[in-house]
Amino acid sequence: MSGIHLLTLLTMLPLVGAAIALWSGKHARAVALITTLISLALALVVWTQLPANGGYGLVEQHVWAPSLGINYYLGVDGLGALMLLLSAIVTLMSVDAANRVHHQPGLYFALVLTLEAGLFGSFTALNFFHWFLFWELCLIPAFFLIKLWGGARRGPAATQFFVYTMAGSMALLVAFLAVFLSTGSMDFPHLTLLASTGELEQMVTEHLGPVMLWLAIGVLAGFAVKVPMIPFHTWLPAAYAEAPSPVTMLLTGAMSKMGVYGLLRIALPLFGAQIAQIRTPLLVLAVATVVMGAFAAAAQKDLKRIFAYMSVNHLGYCLLGIFALAVPAAGAAAQTSQAMALNGVILQMFNHGLTAAALFWFVAMMQQRTGGHRGIDQFGGLGKPAPALFGLMCIALFSSLGLPGLNGFVGEFLIFRGAFPLAWVAATVSILGLLVTAAVILTVIQKVFTGPVPEHCAGFPDLHHSERMALIPVIGLMILLGLLPQLIVESVNPTVVNLLAHWRF
Amino acid sequence: MRDKLYVDEFYGVTVIAFYGWWARVADWLDRRVWGGVVAGVAWSFGLSAQLNRFLDTNVVDGGFDKGCDELAVGGGLLARVQTGRVQTYLRILALAVVVLAAILFWSSRA
Known part of the structure; x- marks a missing residue:
């Protein structure tokens, strides 16, 4: 298969699938399953074709609107390819989990596939305009999926999600227009090169005055909403709780990674020096x-809100690693710490996406079996009637807890190992988060799976054969990556080295 | 070991109490403080939208509607002149010539 068109093909495929699904009625889910399976296969092909030097591979570049700095410019490195893989896996899981969409299934699966195309586009674009199109494209299907298929308070949740993210996007757009006016370019690799030599700051200052720090704050605000970082996170618990669980899987598994990806692809390469200037307040927020x-999370009683806040906590580790490494590295030891922290952040993105999506999948299964119950006090003793659910969900919960041997541990360990020498106070205080998360997860296990079985859970059925078959590869991946993290690290580390070589703090 | 040296009780009034209290604080901050700021911003947008509607309805629309009414009245008066009778047009033309002649006469004297 020609590398020239592989990324375009990967991005367009879900859109074609969406168009077919829209007119397929009750067969829309089958169309979506086939499309997401082919997408996953293509994402795996992309993963195997990464260049060994950690730079961009499978590059496609065509002039689009040169006077405006707009190019059709695609390419992936280890970071982008891993996010493609994650998006493909999570979308497949989400489609598999959505087996009870009776209201307009054609439209539902068309929107899910459009969202997947948006994710693919934003993880492969190397031109700001191109990237921004797909960044915004993700927002529209997500809004309608919450608004049309969500819970009782879906209206305010969807609106808050949309308005919040749009406000962040506007800050990003204004900042990037200022960069374009100063440099005449919107291409990330070119701008990264300018920033690494200090020319970007010079050009912006010459054209617009000393505004570089404000531009950095604008870009950070855009990504802080998406990740989200406290205090820009209040849209998240409502959106995650009100969205149907398969959509929540997409929001937490893939969409939240767009914010962290943006920090790594845009904020740190272009505004590294400014982020280093305000590193201390950023570390406080992380x-x-x-x-x-x-x-x-510890204060919540609703399983979806518990996992929503745990997502905030887990993405906070990514922020900790990112802001900790934003410091001029003096010596090889500091450079090694930076590389470890960045490897950890990228691994955490993948691992959190996989684990959090799986946890919301389990919630969806529990809701289906109990007519929508999801309060931890409404369950109890499920370990007895549903041992397979108990066993598999516990593996996912322990992965989220960061138990050694499972995927969740590796990313968090590398972040702390890298961050500790660079920002030891922040790393030490953050350990409290690990302890509290462990307490929350053990409380969930205790309340849901042990003790007496409540009346409405008396006939609680265990996982069906098809559900086990769908979950086993996901849980297997958690174990595999926990034991052999080098499967990812070996492909990501050259990109990490390459990225750090071009960042200037 | 009498009463396990009160380790459980000590643990309860320190670690467990701190955990529960801080969890409630985090939840309160989320709902009241951060959520309150968001609600405040939303409320201010709602207020400015109401103000805008008031100005639109009572000032902009009012002024525009009044202007339209005046135009309609003026148009109605002008329409009365448009009778289609040639005699009327000639009378108006003659009157206009007289007015113009008077203006020219008075301006030449000055």
Whole structure:
């Protein structure tokens, strides 16, 4: 298969699938399953074709609107390819989980596939305009999926999600227009090169005055909403709780990674020096995201809100690693710590996506069996009637807890190992988040799976054969990556080295 | 070991109490403080939308509607002149010539 068109093909395929699904009625889910399976196969092909030097591979570049700096410019490195793989896996899981969409299934699966295309586009675009199109494209199907198929308070949740993210996007757009006016370019690799030599700051200052720090804050605000970072996170618990669980799987498994990806692809390469200037307040916000996210999870009674806040906490570790490494590295030891932290962040993105999506999948199964119950106090003793659910969900929960031997541990360990020498106070306080998350997860296991079985759970059926077959590969991947993280690290590390070589703090 | 040296009780009033209290604080901050800021921003947008509607309805629309009414009245008066009778048009033309002649006469004297 020609590398020239592989990324375009990968991005267009879900859109074609969406068009077919829209007119397929009750067969829409089958169309979506086939499309997402082919997408996953293509994402795996992309993963195997990464260049060994950690740079961009499978590059496609065509002039689009040169006077405006707009190019059709695609390419992937280890980071982008891993996110493609994650998006493909999570969308497949989401489609598999959505087996009870009776209201307009054609439209539902068309929107899911459009969202997948948006994710693929934003993880492969190397031109700001091109990237921004797909960034915004993701927002529209997500809004309608929450608004049309969500819970009782879906209206306010969808609106808050949309308005919040749009506000962040506007800050990003304004900042990038200023960069374009100063440099005449919107291509990420070119701008990264300018930033690495200090020319970007010079050009912006010459054209617009000393605004570089404000531009950095604008870009950070856009990504802080998407990740989310406290205090820009209030849209998340409502959106995750009100969205149907298969959609929540997409929001937490793939869409939240767009924010972290943006920080790594745009914010750090272009505004590294400015981020280093305000590193301390950013680290405070990262630690707040870790610790307060974990404590807020402890106060919740709704399983979806618990996992929503745990997502805030887990993405807080990514922020901790990112802001900790934003410091001029003096010596090989500091450079090694930076590389470890960045490897950890990228692994955490993948691992959290996989685990969090699986946890919301389990919630969907529990809701289907109990007529929508999802309060932890409404369950109890499910380990007895549903041992397979108990066993598999516990593996996912322990992965989220960061138990050694499972995938969740590796990313968090590398982040802490890298962040500790670079920002030891922040890393030490963040350990509190690990402890509280462990307490929350053990409380969930205790309340849901042990003790007496409540009356409405008396006939609680265990996982069906098809459900086990769908879940086993996901749980197997958690174990595999926990034991052999080098399967990812070996492909990602050259990209990490390459990225760090071009960042200037 | 009498009462396990009160380790469980000590643990309860320190670690467990801190955990529960701080969890409630985090939840309160989320709902009241951060959520309150968002609600405040939403409320201010709602207020400015209401104000905008008021100005639109009572000032902009009012002024525009009044202007339209005046135009309609003026148009109605002009329409009365448009009778289709040639005699009327000639009378108006003659009157206009007289007015113009008077203006020219008075301006030449000045």
